[in-house]
Amino acid sequence: xxxxIGSAAVVFLLALSLFPSPAFPVLYIDINAPGGKxxxxxxxxxxxxxxxxxxxxGIPTILSADLALTDLFDLVPPTAHMERVTAAHFSGKPxxxxxxxxxxxxxxxxxxxxxxxxxxxxxMRLYDATQGTLLLGKHYTGTPAQLRPIVHRFANEIVFTFxxxxxxxxxxxxxxxxxxxxxxKELYIVGMDGRGLRKVTDNRSFNLFPRWSPDxxxxxxxxxxxxxxxxxxxxVSTGAEKEVVxxxxxxxxxxFSPDGxxxxxxxxxxxxxDIYRVRVVGGAAEKVVEGWGLEVxxxxxxxxxxxxxxxxRGGSPQVYVKTIGVAAETRISSGTNYATSxxxxxxxxxxxxxxxxxxxxxxATVAPDGSDAREVASAADGDCEDPSFAPDGRSLVYTYRKxxxxxxxxxxxxxxxxxxxxxxxxxxxxxxxxxxx
Amino acid sequence: MKGTCSWKWAVLALSVAALVAVGCAxxxxxxxxxxxxxxxxxSAPGAVTxxxxxxxxxxxxxxxxxxxxxxxxxxxxxxxRFDDVLFDFDQSVLREDGRKTSQVVADYLMRHxxxxxxxxxxxxxxxxxxxxxxxxxxxxxxxxxxxxxxxxPTADLSTVSFGEEKPLDSGHDEGAWAKNRRAHFVLK
Numbered sequence: 001x002x003x004x005i006g007s008a009a010v011v012f013l014l015a016l017s018l019f020p021s022p023a024f025p026v027l028y029i030d031i032n033a034p035g036g037k038x039x040x041x042x043x044x045x046x047x048x049x050x051x052x053x054x055x056x057x058g059i060p061t062i063l064s065a066d067l068a069l070t071d072l073f074d075l076v077p078p079t080a081h082m083e084r085v086t087a088a089h090f091s092g093k094p095x096x097x098x099x100x101x102x103x104x105x106x107x108x109x110x111x112x113x114x115x116x117x118x119x120x121x122x123x124m125r126l127y128d129a130t131q132g133t134l135l136l137g138k139h140y141t142g143t144p145a146q147l148r149p150i151v152h153r154f155a156n157e158i159v160f161t162f163x164x165x166x167x168x169x170x171x172x173x174x175x176x177x178x179x180x181x182x183x184x185k186e187l188y189i190v191g192m193d194g195r196g197l198r199k200v201t202d203n204r205s206f207n208l209f210p211r212w213s214p215d216x217x218x219x220x221x222x223x224x225x226x227x228x229x230x231x232x233x234x235x236v237s238t239g240a241e242k243e244v245v246x247x248x249x250x251x252x253x254x255x256f257s258p259d260g261x262x263x264x265x266x267x268x269x270x271x272x273x274d275i276y277r278v279r280v281v282g283g284a285a286e287k288v289v290e291g292w293g294l295e296v297x298x299x300x301x302x303x304x305x306x307x308x309x310x311x312x313r314g315g316s317p318q319v320y321v322k323t324i325g326v327a328a329e330t331r332i333s334s335g336t337n338y339a340t341s342x343x344x345x346x347x348x349x350x351x352x353x354x355x356x357x358x359x360x361x362x363x364a365t366v367a368p369d370g371s372d373a374r375e376v377a378s379a380a381d382g383d384c385e386d387p388s389f390a391p392d393g394r395s396l397v398y399t400y401r402k403x404x405x406x407x408x409x410x411x412x413x414x415x416x417x418x419x420x421x422x423x424x425x426x427x428x429x430x431x432x433x434x435x436x437x
Numbered sequence: 438m439k440g441t442c443s444w445k446w447a448v449l450a451l452s453v454a455a456l457v458a459v460g461c462a463x464x465x466x467x468x469x470x471x472x473x474x475x476x477x478x479x480s481a482p483g484a485v486t487x488x489x490x491x492x493x494x495x496x497x498x499x500x501x502x503x504x505x506x507x508x509x510x511x512x513x514x515x516x517x518r519f520d521d522v523l524f525d526f527d528q529s530v531l532r533e534d535g536r537k538t539s540q541v542v543a544d545y546l547m548r549h550x551x552x553x554x555x556x557x558x559x560x561x562x563x564x565x566x567x568x569x570x571x572x573x574x575x576x577x578x579x580x581x582x583x584x585x586x587x588x589x590p591t592a593d594l595s596t597v598s599f600g601e602e603k604p605l606d607s608g609h610d611e612g613a614w615a616k617n618r619r620a621h622f623v624l625k
Contacts, residue, residue: 185602206602209567222570228597229570250574250598252567266571268598271529271578273571294571310568316527317568338527340565354565361564385565401562403609430566 029072029162039162041067042076042105042129044085049114052144059111059122059151066155066169069193070394071417072162076105085110090123100129107135109158120144124154126161136161148195152437165347168192168390170437173397174200174210174219174236175408178426185427187221189236192390192410192433194421200236209430211253213280214260216435220244220253231265233280245278247285254298254309255344256280264288264307266296275309288324299344299351301368308332308342308351308368319353321368332370341386344368346435347393350413352376354385363387363398365413376415386429389413391436397421399429519545521605521619522580526561528618529575531583535620539580542622543587553625554589556580558598559605561614566600573598580620 029039043060060078067073080103083096090112100108111124120143126136136157140150152170159167171192176185182204190197201207206224213220219236222229231245231253245251248267254275255264262277275289275298289295293313300307306323319333319342333339338356345351350365355375362378363385377384382402389396393413400407407423408431422428519542522535531539546552558577560569577596585591605621606613 183603206599208570208600208602224599249596250570250600252570254567266567268571268574271575271582273574294568294575296571297565297567310565317564338564340568356564383563404607 028164038074039072039107040074040076040104041107041109041158042081042100042103043067043078043109044081044083044111045078046111046113047085047087047089048112049116051115052113055113055115055147059113059147060109062148062151063109063155065193066152066167067158069169069419070159070167071412072159076103080104085112087112090125094132095127097127097129097132105129107162115144118143120147120150122147122150122154126158149437156437165392165394166436168392168394168433168436171391172196172434173388173408173421173431174212174434175422175428175431176208176210177422177428179204180426184224187219187234188422188425188428189219190408190422192421197422200234209252210432211255211263212432212434213256214258214435216437219432220256220263222250222252231263233263244280244283245276245285246283248276252296254296254307255300257300258302258304264298264300266298266309268294275307289322289329297341299342301344302346302348306344306368308344308353310340310342319351319366321351321370330370332366332368333364334370334373339364343388343396345389345393345413346391347389350389350393352387352389352396354387361385363396363411365396374415376413377409377411377418384409386431388431388433390433397431397433399431401429517622518624519622521616521621522576523615524576524618524620526614526618527564527572529572529579531579535580536583539583540587543584543589546584546589546593552593554584554594555623555625556584556594556596557603557621557623558596559603559617559619559621560601561617562601562604562609563614564601566602570598570600573600576618576620 043064045056046059048056064075068075082099089095089110106129108127108129111122113122121141123139125134128135138154142150149170155169156167172189173192174187174189177188179186184204185206185208186202187200187207187210189200203225208222210219210221217235218233220231220233222231229250230243231251232241232243234241244263245265248269250268251265253263253265263280264277266273267276273294273296274287275295276285277288278285289309291311291313293311295309295311297310298307306321308319308321310317311320316337317340318331319339320329320331322329333353336355336357340354342351342353351368352363352365354361355364361383363376364373365376366373377398379400382400385399387396387398395410395412397408397410400409406428408421408428409418410421411418520538522538546554556577558573560573577598581594581596584594604617606616
């Protein structure tokens with residue numbers, strides 16, 4: 001009998017893994033219902049070995065901070081917890097689920113962690129407190145320096161368990177900001193939780209338009225380090241660089257094809273800007289969009305078959321969509337005389353862009369066929385520009401600018417929740433959200 | 438991308454393998470908690486350690502070493518003997534004042550054969566940087582085309598766009614923006 005429960009769990013996990021949107025009524029959060037029910041979840045203090053006692057509260061703090069960044073969970077405060085988790089809970093002793101249920105938790109996370117020398121070991125489990133069943137269990141090993149990435153990874157698994165879509169904890173945002181030392185702009189990278197801000201380039205030139213490769217290892221960007229704008233690829237871990245787009249005048253990378261083979265870029269020559277795609281290996285180039293106007297800012301769809309881009313062929317810059325290799329190009333922005341910087345959601349269903357509205361710039365999204373346009377981010381006292389979708393398509397990072405002040409903000413795609421990601425750096429802009437981790 | 442996917446599938450396969458194995462494992466193992474356990478959980482005999490999949494080590498990026506290249510001082514505004522050619526918002530058409538300024542430049546270049554001129558295209562801070570990069574290129578090219586029409590040899594001219602990156606006036610009002618929408622001349 002017990003065995004059949006085990007088999008059921010296998011089937012359950014299999015289903016969760018294989019189908020993107022499992023229709024399980026039990027403990028499932030409908031992410032498409034705005035203002036829908038949140039999952040009350042408790043993250044208990046971890047049981048820890050003698051290696052590092054601070055992990056007992058330290059890991060739940062990281063995990064809770066992650067979960068609180070979404071609008072999916074209500075965290076039951078640690079002060080309400082009554083049961084102390086010990087190593088015995090990982091070797092057969094059951095949790096007192098009625099107790100957790102009593103303080104309002106429908107889900108409970110427990111963990112066991114220890115550090116021995118340079119080896120960090122963490123086991124984490126997610127339980128359904130109502131059914132008393134294990135929903136998710138993972139054992140991680142790494143170095144103590146990998147603590148945060150490990151916890152982010154488990155937090156992503158928790159979100160996946162409840163929603164069918166992996167979380168975006170541990171992802172990063174590349175952007176540009178003025179350097180204090182020179183008037184140039186350098187590339188920076190910051191974690192999606194606002195931690196780990198670091199400067200990536202330091203060449204006192206203009207370094208612009210960072211775009212992540214699909215494997216998250218490289219950032220393509222435009223640099224003026226030689227005096228003219230050329231496109232380079234930089235490995236964000238090692239700092240290794242190579243030049244990719246070697247022709248034309250002004251060049252700005254727009255995005256990679258999902259297989260990482262092509263880099264799409266706007267290339268200006270003799271005052272006419274067209275869209276090319278360039279092989280990352282080898283550098284062979286193909287023209288993708290051609291016209292008399294300015295054709296810039298290509299953003300590939302997640303299936304790689306289409307691109308969104310900007311053209312001013314109709315007299316003002318507007319966003320268009322086309323299938324690669326097919327002549328037809330459809331305008332999808334409307335109701336504004338200035339629509340630029342499209343960003344195709346990795347979920348595929350929306351395209352975000354910058355729109356001019358009443359003398360200000362706002363962030364809007366629209367379906368790829370041009371229907372259902374919505375304003376997502378606007379400010380009465382400033383401009384909202386340059387949106388970039390998170391890998392789950394559920395939120396966006398954008399630039400907020402107001403008379404010399406600038407900040408990067410993150411907003412949910414329905415426009416309901418927002419927070420400041422980075423402020424205090426001069427002229428921060430051009431944010432690009434990394435792929436999932 | 439590909440690598441990540443195949444890795445995920447590998448982990449999934451491992452997880453499934455482990456879980457299936459457990460599903461078929463001894464009753465005693467399952468009994469202890471009534472959920473899934475794993476074979477080979479050595480720490481405590483009979484203990485349940487579900488999904489003991491050792492995930493691949495997480496790659497943590499070391500601090501990136503700064504680029505060695507000192508870079509060219511393109512951030513400095515080079516003083517010009519010529520006035521800037523100014524443009525209207527989102528426009529690259531030369532106005533009357535711009536044509537007069539260009540005439541002065543053309544006269545100079547035709548009197549000084551051998552002089553090389555770089556035309557920088559600039560935009561104000563409004564709108565998207567990528568679009569402004571292309572717009573700056575178009576402004577610089579519009580001026581170059583006009584100079585050529587006045588008789589300046591194409592070979593003496595070159596263009597570069599700085600988009601919205603090098604404002605002449607760092608203010609944030611129409612007065613500043615009007616000065617920043619410009620083509621700037623640099624004699625080389």
